[in-house]
Structure formats: structure tokens, C-alpha cells
Amino acid sequence: MSDGTRHANSRPQGSRIDPYFDQYAERARGMVASEIRALFAVTARPEIVSLAGGSPYVTALPLDVVGDMVGRLVADRGSVALQYCTAQGDSGLREKICEVMSLEGIRAHPDDVVVTVGSQQALDLITRIFVDPGEVVLAEAPSYVGALSSFAAYQADVVHVAMDDDGLIPEALEEAIARLTAAGRRIKFLYTVPNYQNPAGVTLAAERRPRILGICQAAGLLIIEDNPYGLLGFDGEPMRSLRADDPDGVVYLGTFSKTFAPGVRVGWASAPPAIRDKLVLAAESAVLCHSSFSQLAVGEYLATQPWQEQVKDFRELYRRRRDAMLEALAAELPDGCRWTTPAGGFYVWLQLPEGIDSKAMLPRAVSSRVAYVPGTGFYADGGGTDHLRLSYCFPLPERIREGVRRLASVIEAEIDLCATFGAMPPHGRVGPETPGPGDL
């Protein structure tokens, strides 16, 4: 057995392409690269207007000032910034995070906060500690692709709950809970992006918030409130957080990816104490601890820079791009298209005329030098074939207009095709595709 030679049949034999094919865990079988991923690789080419990616416009930051700040941080406090940290995260940063959350009505203590590698890691850890295979997670229809990917990784059964222009529909939530409970299913939490939702661009109306909280309280259902865009509203004050009114029943997820920079990967969860403890242990097991270098850089940025002024600048910048997109959509798109009107955040959710499949259309759109994300990525159940997500966060307004013009031509050609040959059968694959950073 140990003669050191390799036996022809000694390696796992799964397949010629993947000799480990039959060795993976059950949970890994669903990990398959998106069929649209190869297409997205080309969208980085400058001739293509990408309305697909969710990259914030970090070039708007004062990079020389941030560079100076980070340089001094390492020179002066490098023995801390370059060392291990606790798994819960730097205490100075957690204090600052509480100040940030206070803008949305949350009264938190730094002990309530766990710093995570972006809010994506918070999603991963929450699912890890709560969900056994086959258990139910409730999520909006559509829902954030990265969250669906985390839920899939732990073999959750995602059940979508309908939204309208005022966000999650309370009656639909009640109905889903009643139906699943009657069927003996175990629901672990409701996952919601209440503000400027990704991908739908809609916001949970203020008057619905106490109703959603009440329904979940009555059902004993934990809420995961994911709020990356809350401070990027275009009108008035930030919406009041769900966690502000039910700290025992809501885990709040935040991030500096949109208010500062995604490249530092600093997000957080603010949670009830028992859940916080589990999250810290799970984080330790997953990554030992977050980067002190990133955490101290964010803490220093919040402490020494006019970060709220910078957020205002971001808001104005994104508002102008949203306006450019909405104007172009109204001017260019053919009849039969409908889209949402986001009051903040990065995204417009577009419904195509009947019979047009957004995924089947994508290769033709890319040929016409415009890219978007097909709607199916935002559903765990095969929904979304007639929808697509457009983002206005990264391209300049004139590029957004040009992109929408190109998209309009593609849709018109698709309508002609459809009129000539009939509707396409809906595209095959069901379930969320693992997102690339271009699909954020």
C-alpha cells in the first residue's frame, strides 16, 4: 500500500475533468459557476457599457488624503494595525459603527457588534449558525444574489415573498408563514433588504415596518435586516431601521462598502447577545479574525475625515446617475417595458415585454456593447426570466444614456424576433447562480 508508486486506479475517479468529483460534500454539489460568468468577463472591456456591476464609484474619494491617512496609521500604529485582532473586531471601530447606526435610529453598544469581511460574511455566518439543510429561509422576490448564494451553500430552502413598490407585502408574509407552518416546515428567518433593495430598487414603506415586525414577533421569527444602502437615499433623512424598534428580534447587517470603499471589506452585524456570541465563534472558525489593517483604516477614516460630507457627495453623484438612467429609460425603451423608480441605492429593476427572456437576450446585448444582470439570478425558484437588473452606480451619466440606447435597440430587436417566431421557451437553469463581483 505504501510502495510510493501511483496506482492507475488509486485516485478518486469522479471524472476526467474533475478527479475529485465524487469526493465533495453534499453542500458543494450545487456550487457551479454561472453560465453567464464567461460573458461577464468581457464586460470589463471599455467598448461595453456595463449596467451590470454594483461597484461603487470609489474614484470620488480624495485618494491622496486617504493615502496619507493610511500611511500615517501604519507608521504610527503599525504594531497594532499589522497584528492579529480579536474575532469580534477592533473595539474602536465598533464604537464608531454604533455612531453610524444611530443615524438610522439604532441605539447599540459596541458589544452588540461583530465586524465581518463585508456583510457577505455576516450572511454566511448567520446562515451557518441557524440553518440545517432543508430548513426554510424567507426572502423577498427578488432577493440579493449574494444572500441566495449563502443560503444555497448551507442547503436552505428559500421561499420568496412578494414585494410591490412599497417593498415586502405584509399580507404575503403572513400568508407564507401560515402556509409553511401548516405544512410543518421550519422557518429560520426572514431575510430582507428594506432600503433601495438590490435588485428591485424599492423601499419598505414606513407604515409597513411595524406590521412586518409585528408579524415576525407573533410568529417568533428572527429578521435579518441587510442595509447596505440605507445612507444613500436621495430624499430626506434615512429611514428608521427595523432593529431600532426590535433589538431582540432583528439582526442588522451593515457595511462600509458603499459609504466608504468595498476594497477594505469591512461590514458588521449588530445582534442580540446570544446570537452575537455564536457569530463571534463562527467568525473565529471561519477566518480567525478580520484584518486589523482594514479595520483601523476604516476607524481612522471615520474619526478624522468628514465622512458624512463624503456620503452626501456620493448621494448627489448617484442621484444624477439615477436621473440619467430614468430619463433615458423613459425616452428610449419600447412599449411594454416597466421599471422601478429607486429613491436611493444603485439599481433599477426592469420588466421586459411578455415573451422576452432576459438571459437569452444577454449575449445579443453584449454583442451590442451593453451588459446587465438577468433576473433569474435573484430568484431561488426559477423566477425572474422576464426581468433584469440595471445599475447606475459606476458609469458616467453620458455612458448610462448610451447604454440604455443600446439596450433599447436590443429589446426592440427581441420584440421583432418574438413577433416573427413566437416567444422563446424560458431558460433552463433553476436556482441562484453564485455571484461574481460583477453581479453585486
Place this chain on the structure above:
Amino acid sequence: MSDGTRHANSRPQGSRIDPYFDQYAERARGMVASEIRALFAVTARPEIVSLAGGSPYVTALPLDVVGDMVGRLVADRGSVALQYCTAQGDSGLREKICEVMSLEGIRAHPDDVVVTVGSQQALDLITRIFVDPGEVVLAEAPSYVGALSSFAAYQADVVHVAMDDDGLIPEALEEAIARLTAAGRRIKFLYTVPNYQNPAGVTLAAERRPRILGICQAAGLLIIEDNPYGLLGFDGEPMRSLRADDPDGVVYLGTFSKTFAPGVRVGWASAPPAIRDKLVLAAESAVLCHSSFSQLAVGEYLATQPWQEQVKDFRELYRRRRDAMLEALAAELPDGCRWTTPAGGFYVWLQLPEGIDSKAMLPRAVSSRVAYVPGTGFYADGGGTDHLRLSYCFPLPERIREGVRRLASVIEAEIDLCATFGAMPPHGRVGPETPGPGDL
């Protein structure tokens, strides 16, 4: 159901301390804070000599130079350094990683490499993609506490394989594989730290390496080669990596935590293509992508700074501390103690005289102002009660000597107690404790 009031019995009722107690996933039930964690919190106090933690001595880095470098990086390339990255990691950094691995005989392509949040994340992702609950992972006895924590998080059944002063014993590995296979158990991989092992401080002898590879090839068993300390050997050239001689059968894990700085949390896996693909998808689902800020900082450090000279300086610094510890152990410890002689890395593994329990002794050691890590943390099966780990990486040599003097007094007092009252019953808890950064 949705009247908005809270019903007395509507929340999960698990316990008064944790209302979510009965809501967690099966895998989370084992996530319990280490009972020694509270004790470790006090070891940060300056009057205590901590021989417990595994923090590298980052103060030896030229912090002003690194600060300048990082500042310029953000000022000049901030639009990349502060933006999202691909889940596989920055391609420039992956090229540099291949150069680093070439020092240990590995011929790799940047496509083979996945950048991870420290090598801890690589451990988490490897276990995530391979291990279903109840499946076997083979690991050295003792083994790295962070790895045991990852294995436990996915409910692996860890089976330890004996080591001696030349590392993993080939015959013991063969025997374990044969025994488990005969019992119908599914073994997913062998996890090994071949160089200057944490916690044992021993190194897999060169002549054993082809035998270990041969045994695993014959059994079709994947090897996870975790090599954080490979470039920190005190004598001669780095050992040849296992992956250098079997790139299809070995996943190599590396990190910059010990050669540069743990605060950037940059590690990596170098893996066969099919496994690499799964790791990228798993990483995306876990954290979307690693920090560009950290990755570019490491890439810049490798490209512009004399990093190999710095590693030489680290080696000399750690060698002097190792010598201080070994001399003090020989001079101070009572008869009946045995310890390993590390040829690199950070750790000495100490066996106490018969009947002395290292965990029961710890509170008395802390009272005597010295700390260590009890041996049980490095076993999944309750082993290690008579062992402890001492690290020499962080304290200055005179502090190491003082710490060993204090430890010697504690052990002597323990021997007296034992002679008077008989041996203590072995300490209760079985299985690995989730590590704190102090237990690295």
C-alpha cells in the same frame, strides 16, 4: 397573528440566557466558547509573561517604510485598491505567491492559486467543500487548534495519527487508513503541518515525505499541506514541499502572517484545477472577495521591499528566542518534564510529569504570572491533558527566561501537590475548543 403586539410565548423559548437556543443549526451546537478564554483575557496584562499566544513580532518590520509604501499605493492606485476584486484574488499578488512557493520547490501557475482571508479561511473552505457530517479527517496528534475548529464546524470526525520527533509516522498513517477503511468509514483528507508544526514544533523528516505521499496516493487520499512556518527554519534551506512532488494530490496552504504581517489577513491555497474552481465559488459565497487593499499592500511589499532579507531577520530573531527558551527549560524545569526542540517556527511542546493536568494547572500558572496553552485544545479526542504549548515568538528573550522560571515553580508546586494528594482526575471537556487569536 399580525396585530403588532408581542405575545408572551411568541419568541423562541430556548432558555432565559439564550432565547434562540433551540433555533440554531446542528453544526452550531458545538460552538461553545473555550472555558479558558476568560483566563486568556487577563494574559494581556503586562505583569504576565504570555507564552501562550502565537503573535508574530511585527514590531521588527520597518513600519515607517511600510507606511510610506501603503500611503503611495492608495494615492496612486486607490481606484483599484479600494474597489472589489475577483473572488480568486488579485492576479499580480498570485504571481508573487508563485515566486514565494518556488522557494519550497513548487512550480505553480497563478491560476492555481486562490487568495484567502488568512490560511484559516482556506481551511474553512476546504472543509466546506469536502466534508459531510460524520466523515473522517485525519490529522496529526496533536494538531493545529484552528484547523480542529474548522473541522468541528462542519461536523467532521477527526482521527489523530501519531507523530514522533520526525513528524507524522508513516506506519501509523497506514494503520489508520486501513483500520478506518475496513470499518467502512469515509476519509476525506489528511491534514498535516509538515514544518515546525503547531503545536508540536517537530518537522516531517525529508525521507518520510515520499512515503507519506505514496501512502496517500495508494489510498486515493487528498493531502492538505498547511505550511505557515516553512520559511522560518533556523538551519539551512527550506524543506521541499509535499505539493512539489504531487501537485495533483496535495492542496498547499500558505500565509503572509508570519513572513510579513497577520494584520493584512492574506493567505492562499494552491490546488488542483477542479478543487481550485470549487474553492473560488465557496470563497465568493463566504465573503464575495478578499480585500483589494490588503492584497495590493502585500503585492507591493513583495515587489518593492527586500522581503527575503526581512524573513532572514525574523528567523534570527526567533532563533534567539527559541534558544533562550530551550536554555531556560533545560536549566529550570524539574525532572520528569520532556519537550521538543523546534528547528524553526514558534512553538515548543512540553510534556508534564505523570499525573499533572495542564488545564487544571493553568489558573495557578496565571496567578504566578505566566501563561501557556493547555494541550487538550490540540486534540479532538480528549488527548493532551499532560501536555502544554509554549511559544517564544513574541516575548523578548529575558521575558522568556523569566516566564520559564515562573512556570518551573508552578510545575514544582504541582508535583508536590500530586505527591501529597495523588494525581488529579483528568479534566472534563473532550474536543477542541474554538481558538482565540491568543491560541494560534
